[in-house]
Amino acid sequence: MSVAELKERHIAATATVNALRERLKQKRTLLLDTDGSSSCYSHFAGYARSQGRTPVSFGPTDLVCCRILQGHTGKVYSLDWTPEKNRIVSASQDGRLIVWNALTSQKTHAIKLPCAWVMTCAFSPNGQSVACGGLDSVCSIFNLNSPVDKDGNLPVSRMLSGHKGYVSSCQYVPDEDTHLITSSGDQTCVLWDVTTGQRLSVFGGEFPSGHTADVLSVSINGSNSKMFVSGSCDATARLWDTRIASRAVRTFHGHEGDVNTVKFFPDGQRFGTGSGDGTCRLFDMRTGHQLQVYHQQHAAADGEVPHVTSIAFSISGRLLFAAYSNNDCYVWDTLVAKVVLNLRSLQNSHEGRITCLGLSADGSALCTGSWDKNLKIWAFGGDRREI
Amino acid sequence: MAAVSAAVSDCSPSFPSLTPPCPKAPPDYPDLYGKRRELLKVQVLEREIGFLQEELKSVEDLQPASRGCKEVHDFVMPNPDPFIPRGLKTRRSHGFWNWLCGKCCFNCSWLCCFGGCSLHLEKTSCCNCRASVKWQGCCCLKKKSCQHCCILPALACTDCHPCNGCTSCCTGCKKVCHCSNCTKACCNPCHLCC
Numbered sequence: 094m095s096v097a098e099l100k101e102r103h104i105a106a107t108a109t110v111n112a113l114r115e116r117l118k119q120k121r122t123l124l125l126d127t128d129g130s131s132s133c134y135s136h137f138a139g140y141a142r143s144q145g146r147t148p149v150s151f152g153p154t155d156l157v158c159c160r161i162l163q164g165h166t167g168k169v170y171s172l173d174w175t176p177e178k179n180r181i182v183s184a185s186q187d188g189r190l191i192v193w194n195a196l197t198s199q200k201t202h203a204i205k206l207p208c209a210w211v212m213t214c215a216f217s218p219n220g221q222s223v224a225c226g227g228l229d230s231v232c233s234i235f236n237l238n239s240p241v242d243k244d245g246n247l248p249v250s251r252m253l254s255g256h257k258g259y260v261s262s263c264q265y266v267p268d269e270d271t272h273l274i275t276s277s278g279d280q281t282c283v284l285w286d287v288t289t290g291q292r293l294s295v296f297g298g299e300f301p302s303g304h305t306a307d308v309l310s311v312s313i314n315g316s317n318s319k320m321f322v323s324g325s326c327d328a329t330a331r332l333w334d335t336r337i338a339s340r341a342v343r344t345f346h347g348h349e350g351d352v353n354t355v356k357f358f359p360d361g362q363r364f365g366t367g368s369g370d371g372t373c374r375l376f377d378m379r380t381g382h383q384l385q386v387y388h389q390q391h392a393a394a395d396g397e398v399p400h401v402t403s404i405a406f407s408i409s410g411r412l413l414f415a416a417y418s419n420n421d422c423y424v425w426d427t428l429v430a431k432v433v434l435n436l437r438s439l440q441n442s443h444e445g446r447i448t449c450l451g452l453s454a455d456g457s458a459l460c461t462g463s464w465d466k467n468l469k470i471w472a473f474g475g476d477r478r479e480i
Numbered sequence: 481m482a483a484v485s486a487a488v489s490d491c492s493p494s495f496p497s498l499t500p501p502c503p504k505a506p507p508d509y510p511d512l513y514g515k516r517r518e519l520l521k522v523q524v525l526e527r528e529i530g531f532l533q534e535e536l537k538s539v540e541d542l543q544p545a546s547r548g549c550k551e552v553h554d555f556v557m558p559n560p561d562p563f564i565p566r567g568l569k570t571r572r573s574h575g576f577w578n579w580l581c582g583k584c585c586f587n588c589s590w591l592c593c594f595g596g597c598s599l600h601l602e603k604t605s606c607c608n609c610r611a612s613v614k615w616q617g618c619c620c621l622k623k624k625s626c627q628h629c630c631i632l633p634a635l636a637c638t639d640c641h642p643c644n645g646c647t648s649c650c651t652g653c654k655k656v657c658h659c660s661n662c663t664k665a666c667c668n669p670c671h672l673c674c
Contacts, residue, residue, distance in 0.1 A: 094519075095515075096514055096515050096518055099515065099518040099519055099522055100518060102522045103518060103521055103522050103525065106522055106525035106526055106529060107525060109525075109529050110525055110528050110529055110532065113529065113532035113533065113536065114532065116536060117532060117535060117536055117539065120536065120539045120540075121539065124539070124542060124543075124544045124545055125544075125545045126544045126545060126546050140546060140549040140550065140553065141549075141553060144553060146553075149564055156563065302524055302527055302528060302531070340527075340531065343535075358552070359555075359559075360551070360552070360555045362548075362551065363548070363552060375552075377545070377548040380542045380543060380545075380548060381535075381542075382542075382545040382548055384545060384548050384549055384552065407561050407562075407563050407564075408559070408561060408562065409556055409559035409560065409561035409564070410552065410555060410556045410559070411556045411559075411561050411564060412561065412563055412564070427552075427556070428552075428553060428556060455562070456561070456562050456563075457562040457563075459563075472562075472563075473562055473563050473564075
């Protein structure tokens with residue numbers, strides 16, 4: 094077959110793919126039956142309203158900033174809590190990871206990185222190691238108990254090399270200190286054996302069909318660690334089974350811009366996404382349905398739509414914390430799809446964009462990291478009414 | 481000599497100039513790399529067509545979105561959430577209280593404890609709550625019934641890292657221990673300062 098004939102086949106196949114996607118979209122729309130509205134923004138909220146749910150109400154001092162973690166000398170790009178104890182690791186433009194005791198605000202480790210261009214960090218399940226990655230295309234592992242070298246730096250204990258593009262996100266597999274998943278600008282995700290440094294599986298890439306643009310975020314299902322979801326600049330999120338690297342289990346369309354961040358919902362059956370199109374969405378993992386879109390106009394003088402940088406769900410799933418590029422940090426009531434609070438309006442709020450969010454293991458504290466070089470910890474400071 | 485003469489005589493405008501030699505065009509090799517790349521793109525698309533056709537079939541058997549919405553609603557509603565103000569019976573504290581009211585060297589005067597106290601705190605009768613100690617962790621003045629007050633015990637500071645290696649820290653280095661009664665000189669790793 095000649096190149097010209099192949100190009101014709103390519104055009105025909107592209108048209109078939111687009112037509113099939115449109116048919117699929119129409120069939121799915123028919124299944125969005127929650128309130129009969131044709132609006133794509135109201136499915137879930139309509140159901141919640143039918144159950145008599147009203148938005149969560151916050152008083153002016155219900156959510157307070159109770160710790161400010163100061164020490165980075167550059168923008169904070171990423172943070173992660175330990176699964177058990179109250180420690181946080183953060184990564185910054187200053188080329189360091191800092192490990193914090195969240196209760197006392199003290200720094201227990203400050204790790205100077207071999208490559209300053211770090212984008213992501215993560216704690217191992219046992220809290221003994223941290224991982225980070227960035228523009229060097231490598232995921233570096235540091236054992237926090239290792240002795241420092243002659244310059245006072247913590248040495249790298251393992252380098253996970255193999256990506257052909259930047260490492261945008263990393264997460265240890267829950268309860269497995271030896272396995273970690275990374276996402277990359279090379280359009281793939283990789284499952285690693287940290288002990289040997291080997292790639293166990295590559296998800297996506299040129300032939301195994303996967304994302305068709307940079308992958309920006311991963312989230313592993315806390316209820317079933319064999320499943321994880323990834324978000325990409327190709328405007329899709331994909332669900333993967335770590336046992337089947339050859340293809341994604343499902344592809345989730347809907348966003349109209351880069352999917353910057355993904356996070357599993359606490360029930361392990363749904364996940365949230367945040368995008369450059371300014372919306373967050375809730376998808377059902379098993380059916381592929383888009384259950385809800387979280388979208389609100391932001392006050393923007395230039396008319397630009399701020400993009401979502403990071404999201405996190407509260408432990409019950411009732412609240413969705415979403416940070417945006419215009420320094421807003423909305424707290425959404427997930428059931429009624431309303432913004433119930435903006436952290437930006439609170440005392441001691443950040444002075445710059447919030448780039449990362451994370452809930453503590455027990456769900457009682459939210460940590461935010463920002464371009465203002467600080468991390469802040471927020472907790473409920475109000476009254477609970479007695480019955 | 482004849483050649484030189486011929487060359488000299490070539491300078492005269494009456495003789496046609498020789499065409500300069502030009503390289504031959506390369507032979508038409510097949511663009512194998514381009515063909516393989518195009519074939520790969522087609523194969524990926526045809527594979528995607530297969531996946532989409534499978535998904536179209538499976539959509540026929542899918543439950544409607546309302547079932548998923550109900551599942552989320554039924555999951556969320558009964559689950560307590562540390563961030564949500566809601567009516568609760570008085571009960572023992574859980575991780576949330578341990579976190580906020582636990583080992584903390586700060587003056588947590590803005591914290592109000594209500595309901596139960598964490599295991600680390602002492603309960604006291606609100607009759608002992610004086611106005612002067614209103615903001616030292618005793619929240620009884622906020623409560624009408626004044627039944628449950630907690631006070632934060634005085635806790636020792638955690639150990640600070642030794643500063644033996646601090647020989648060349650910047651003058652702007654802030655070595656602050658956040659405990660009000662801590663006497664330690666250096667409470668942060670020194671290499672953070674410079």
